[in-house]
Amino acid sequence: MLYIFCPHCGSRSQNEFAYGGDATVKRPELNKEISDQDWDNFVYLRKSPRGKHLELWHHISGCRQWIKVERDTSTHEIFKTYKADELTE
Amino acid sequence: MSQDYRLDNIGMVNRNKKISFTFNGKKYFGYEGDTIASALIANGVHLVGRSFKYHRPRGFFGVGVDEPYAILQLERNNERDPNIRATEQEIFEGLEVKSVNCWPSVNFDIGAINNFLKMFFPAGFYYKTFMWPPSFWYKIYEPFIRMAAGFGEASIKHDKERYEHKYEYCDLLITGSGPSGLASAYAAAKNGARVILAEDKPRYGGSLLTSDVNIGNQTGAEWSEKIITELKSMSNVIVKNRSQVFGYYDHNMLVMSERISDHLPKTQKYLPKQRLWYIRAKEVLISSGSIERPLVFGNNDTPGVMLSSAAKEYIKVYGVLVGKKPLIFTNNDSGYETAIEFKKNGVNPLILDTRKEPSSDIITEAKNLGIEIKYSYVVVAAKGYKKVKSADIAKISDNKKDLSNIENIECDCICVSGFWTPSIHLASQSGNKSEFNEKIDAFIPKKSKQKENTIGSANGKFTLEETINEAFNKGYEVSNKITENNNKVSIPTVVEKKSTEHDKFWCVPLPKGKSYKRFLDFQNDVAVTDIELALREGFRSIEHVKRYTTLGMATDQGKTSNLNGLQLVSDIENKVVPQVGHTTFRPPYTPVSIGAIVGREVGKHSKPTRKSPMHQWHEKNNAVFVDAGVWLRPRYYKQGNETLFEASKREAKNVRKNVGVCDVTTLGKIDVKGPDAAEFLNRVYTNAWLKLPVGKARYGVMLREDGIVMDDGTTTRISENHYHMTTTTAQAANVLSHLEYYLQLVWPELNVNVVSTTEQWAGAAIAGPNSRALLMKLFPNTDVSNEALPFMGYKEADLFGIPAKIYRISFSGELAYEVNVESDYGNFMWEKIIEVGKEFQIQPYGTEALSTLRIEMGHVAGSELDGRTIPYDASLEGLVSKKKDFIGKRSLSRSAFTKPDREKIVGVVPLDKTTSIPEGSYIVKDPKAKLPNPKLGHVSASCWSVEYDNPFSLAIIKDGKNMIGQKLFAMSPLKNKTIPVEIVSSHYVDPEGKRVRA
Numbered sequence A: 001m002l003y004i005f006c007p008h009c010g011s012r013s014q015n016e017f018a019y020g021g022d023a024t025v026k027r028p029e030l031n032k033e034i035s036d037q038d039w040d041n042f043v044y045l046r047k048s049p050r051g052k053h054l055e056l057w058h059h060i061s062g063c064r065q066w067i068k069v070e071r072d073t074s075t076h077e078i079f080k081t082y083k084a085d086e087l088t089e
Numbered sequence B: 001m002s003q004d005y006r007l008d009n010i011g012m013v014n015r016n017k018k019i020s021f022t023f024n025g026k027k028y029f030g031y032e033g034d035t036i037a038s039a040l041i042a043n044g045v046h047l048v049g050r051s052f053k054y055h056r057p058r059g060f061f062g063v064g065v066d067e068p069y070a071i072l073q074l075e076r077n078n079e080r081d082p083n084i085r086a087t088e089q090e091i092f093e094g095l096e097v098k099s100v101n102c103w104p105s106v107n108f109d110i111g112a113i114n115n116f117l118k119m120f121f122p123a124g125f126y127y128k129t130f131m132w133p134p135s136f137w138y139k140i141y142e143p144f145i146r147m148a149a150g151f152g153e154a155s156i157k158h159d160k161e162r163y164e165h166k167y168e169y170c171d172l173l174i175t176g177s178g179p180s181g182l183a184s185a186y187a188a189a190k191n192g193a194r195v196i197l198a199e200d201k202p203r204y205g206g207s208l209l210t211s212d213v214n215i216g217n218q219t220g221a222e223w224s225e226k227i228i229t230e231l232k233s234m235s236n237v238i239v240k241n242r243s244q245v246f247g248y249y250d251h252n253m254l255v256m257s258e259r260i261s262d263h264l265p266k267t268q269k270y271l272p273k274q275r276l277w278y279i280r281a282k283e284v285l286i287s288s289g290s291i292e293r294p295l296v297f298g299n300n301d302t303p304g305v306m307l308s309s310a311a312k313e314y315i316k317v318y319g320v321l322v323g324k325k326p327l328i329f330t331n332n333d334s335g336y337e338t339a340i341e342f343k344k345n346g347v348n349p350l351i352l353d354t355r356k357e358p359s360s361d362i363i364t365e366a367k368n369l370g371i372e373i374k375y376s377y378v379v380v381a382a383k384g385y386k387k388v389k390s391a392d393i394a395k396i397s398d399n400k401k402d403l404s405n406i407e408n409i410e411c412d413c414i415c416v417s418g419f420w421t422p423s424i425h426l427a428s429q430s431g432n433k434s435e436f437n438e439k440i441d442a443f444i445p446k447k448s449k450q451k452e453n454t455i456g457s458a459n460g461k462f463t464l465e466e467t468i469n470e471a472f473n474k475g476y477e478v479s480n481k482i483t484e485n486n487n488k489v490s491i492p493t494v495v496e497k498k499s500t501e502h503d504k505f506w507c508v509p510l511p512k513g514k515s516y517k518r519f520l521d522f523q524n525d526v527a528v529t530d531i532e533l534a535l536r537e538g539f540r541s542i543e544h545v546k547r548y549t550t551l552g553m554a555t556d557q558g559k560t561s562n563l564n565g566l567q568l569v570s571d572i573e574n575k576v577v578p579q580v581g582h583t584t585f586r587p588p589y590t591p592v593s594i595g596a597i598v599g600r601e602v603g604k605h606s607k608p609t610r611k612s613p614m615h616q617w618h619e620k621n622n623a624v625f626v627d628a629g630v631w632l633r634p635r636y637y638k639q640g641n642e643t644l645f646e647a648s649k650r651e652a653k654n655v656r657k658n659v660g661v662c663d664v665t666t667l668g669k670i671d672v673k674g675p676d677a678a679e680f681l682n683r684v685y686t687n688a689w690l691k692l693p694v695g696k697a698r699y700g701v702m703l704r705e706d707g708i709v710m711d712d713g714t715t716t717r718i719s720e721n722h723y724h725m726t727t728t729t730a731q732a733a734n735v736l737s738h739l740e741y742y743l744q745l746v747w748p749e750l751n752v753n754v755v756s757t758t759e760q761w762a763g764a765a766i767a768g769p770n771s772r773a774l775l776m777k778l779f780p781n782t783d784v785s786n787e788a789l790p791f792m793g794y795k796e797a798d799l800f801g802i803p804a805k806i807y808r809i810s811f812s813g814e815l816a817y818e819v820n821v822e823s824d825y826g827n828f829m830w831e832k833i834i835e836v837g838k839e840f841q842i843q844p845y846g847t848e849a850l851s852t853l854r855i856e857m858g859h860v861a862g863s864e865l866d867g868r869t870i871p872y873d874a875s876l877e878g879l880v881s882k883k884k885d886f887i888g889k890r891s892l893s894r895s896a897f898t899k900p901d902r903e904k905i906v907g908v909v910p911l912d913k914t915t916s917i918p919e920g921s922y923i924v925k926d927p928k929a930k931l932p933n934p935k936l937g938h939v940s941a942s943c944w945s946v947e948y949d950n951p952f953s954l955a956i957i958k959d960g961k962n963m964i965g966q967k968l969f970a971m972s973p974l975k976n977k978t979i980p981v982e983i984v985s986s987h988y989v990d991p992e993g994k995r996v997r998a
């Protein structure tokens, strides 16, 4: 079970969080023309990297904030966590 | 039966407390502190089971977690426990155990015929034999395997015992209370660290209990007693015995199973049977010790062949002799220590040492005691079927290839020592890649992966002096990183006898013309020939050899077999062991009961139960409840001998005819506030929200980005910047997370806040033609006329002094209102509605009637919005704005979603107007068509229409709109039913929606 540092609450066990997927995906802007391919890529296409991955976690049983977590998908090492509006490196 | 093998003046069991127990129905005596194994051995019993594959007789091989043989079935307090290791389970008064893997009895086992058919049971036997024909699987192979396999029978009864989970945090977790565990715990605790020290056995001290050493001016056992007593008295230390740390998981979380009551006849009040500890440790010291390795020779699985360290522990801890004519077979000095203990207790052992001319303090002591020793000697084969009776021994040549001078000598046990294997399981689980150490012929941990260090013999340190020094230093070092107290305690001096190098020889060659089975894995019956065969057949990777032969795959996880298996593969392949590598260690280190894993999350405790404020009223009024997510909701209110069908029909009819009231507290409620709230809702919902006036409600549908309907519900504009959103009961939590996602991550520029208010409001839906008349009496000071409070209107009102909110919305399709009050007033509101409603023939209705009402109205719910439907499928296209963008809109123009024959919601009526259609039935054109019969769609919900008094269902079928009027068939293969039906509009009742606007 991971031990995740929430920038709002401190270190908490994984069972307080829900996983939210790739944090680098950017939703296309509203009311903008977008091709079928680009839209499909946004909705469905995700990388599954081995190694560093910036991902979203939702502190549902805590502060209810979405946070960004930089984690190694093969070792589970967590390098850094960010608030939702914080710029990532 | 008397305890013929019990010694009088040695051991740690309580001689003042005699305990009786039964084994295979026969009564035996032991003492408090005995294990089943020590008590049976004291009684001269060595045959306890049959092996897994060949059903060969099985005795005791070890003295703890490493035991591969003595797995028993236990009866305790009318509960059955399989997979009990006799070497771990302590006896208590009235304990009943029996053997497993044998039928009809341990002395006469039909399966032992496998032993004589063993040419049919080679490596890969299961893969090769139980293959063809496939029809044999069901009737012949599977029953045979089931009868012959397994380590006992699990109970099929509900386990009444209590198991607990506990979360704990500490600076330092130490796994094992041998010399390294005690020393490091002491050093760290004295330096102010919060320490947990876990010991899997009942007694603390590990090897100090059995070795002849001195620490400071005390014996090893005295010193361990002193240290543990002091640790127990310290407030920063938790000391636990009977506690096995079995798993090392991510981010330094370890899991420990504590056997609290297993050694007692009955679990005591307020105590659980077992407790599972989830421990998050800043640092971990693995001090799990090492396990002696067997030597491999002919029939080395015969009862009476056991580890020499086990024989020593039986003498020193339990005061029990494993035999009176022992043969010690060793390749190192450890066997001598066992021989010395036998000798000191009046038994003459014979030592066979594979080494040519070793010399050390220990060997000298043995010689001085007059113990007979044969150098360059080996055991060729054990003789005897159910117990060792003699052994063929031989002189072995210097190159260890040739045997000579074979002779048979009498003996009643053979104690083997093939040197020691560090227990690196936990380090390996944490991700530590181990390295092979040539000096000890075994793997030791290499570079720490997580915050873990391995110390003592688990780290390949086999002298006490090294161990104590390393442990004191590590305990100080890791604790000081955390506490920075700089409080270092002095390290005591150690006195121990010096030993010399071990012999790398471990597998005795077969004498000419003999084909003795030489076992590597004792629990899974894997012999030398099986590994040889696997390699001949082309298996190379050790992971494949493991799976093909089942080497190391049994419940003992190969604790005694792993290294010898690797040695053999490397010998045959002419490689060195590190090239072969070892298989992966995975948790659990020892078997853990399912009960402990589940903990208290059983039955009603498996999830929280939420009840509305009106719950007690429902109970008093004969409500029959149903689980709705985590909520308990009334399904129907039973009158007299009514069935569910009769009651729900009565309740639904009364809504259509008079008025009914339904508890809708469970609906999800979310407050949406802020200057940008309207804009936010406009993006979340598919329809337009910018122009909704204050005091009005609107029905909305929200999508996921992939275009699938996520949820639906009404949202009301309470004031300029305040909206009250409702969600379905099931989706309430998901919708809140969804809204937070968009507000925090996608559109942080929107000034909006959302918060769940589900539990702040109690809700009652009042539905039926009489509902307005009832409302007028409930709210005499409020104008609730159709003009003042039209359909989708909203008003705040006063309910007998209580502030209430009235929403004119309808799920039932009737003229209806939802009244909300603060939760604490919920019951007051409910009782008032019932009391005032009497003159209008009010009746409460449950979820079953609620379903009936919405189904015959064609209102969609979870069974239609099932994660596959887009708005069009549910006839909700009128709610999809063409003008504005919203979440998921772009997906709706994907080609799969715009196909003209997309499945769409319709109504279904059986032609005979009497046969109910099972939910989940397929709609097909021709019930006799060849399989697989092309299906047009499926029935999503069924009810008995109270409006027309016949069955009615909703279905989602291909090209639904154009199917209306067609005669088709509903097929339910599960219920074996084929029902001719007609497709009709999904709006079966009041298709124009006049009633809700009345």
Ligand SMILES: [Zn+2]
Residues within 6 Å of the ligand: A006, A007, A008, A009, A010, A059, A062, A063, A064, A065
């Ligand atoms: Zn938080």
